[in-house]
Amino acid sequence: MLKTLHEKKGIQLVFGLLIGIMFGFLLQKGGATKYDVIIGQLLLANFTVVKIMLSAMVVGNIGVHFFQNMGMAQLYPKPG
């Protein structure tokens, strides 16, 4: 549906940058860029990282599969 947009290389590089800026912003605001948060998760003392990942997974899952069903997006599951 948005095929023509996907093929525009220059615009896609700008989209990549903008989406990346938001991604980094959200990771920092969530605390996932902090050593103490990451190591706290792995020592099972602080579950911030799992909370971020699971809520991203749930929200992403719903939207992405909806858009796939609507024929607006394609999924790219990686091979095992």
Added chain:
Amino acid sequence: MIALEQKFEAQYALPIEREEGNMEWLMMERWSPYVAGIGIGLLSWVAFLLSDKPLGCSTAFSRTSGMVERLFRGSKVEEKLYYKKFTPSVDWEWMLVLGVFIGAFLSAKLSGQFQGDWVPTKWAATFGNTPITRWIVALIGGIVMGIGARWAGGCTSGHGISGTLQLAVSGWLAVICFFVGGIATAMLIFNVFS
């Protein structure tokens, strides 16, 4: 008269305060992890819709290593099978990773948290404040993580977030193994070697 002026000031001050109130969330030190996670989930919709791409990071590091190698060995690098598959060039994902650095910097800067630390507090509390020990362990950790992410074909973003949200078996398997390996290593380092 003074009272009137104060009244006026109060009236004029209000909208300014409100404006600050609107931007305050960008300057907060921390958001709820659920809010950050929901934001990342929504961002993955945008990435799939507008760019036809799942969020991921580690392939960009492979491409960058190819670019660095090219500086020393020239275009011979491009003949390697690996770099034929992952051409050493700037693509969408490479720009995404660049953006992650910028976005994280902006977020830290806006909340006044941006600072350089040679040794993180949790590490210092257990192993002391000597930077060199921390650097060596961090370097080894980084190398192992890089190899692992390439073996698995993805990192905590590509497998852990994008793979799991597409309900890819590979993503779920990888993220379970990341956590098993990470927890075991962290417990070993902090509880056995400390």
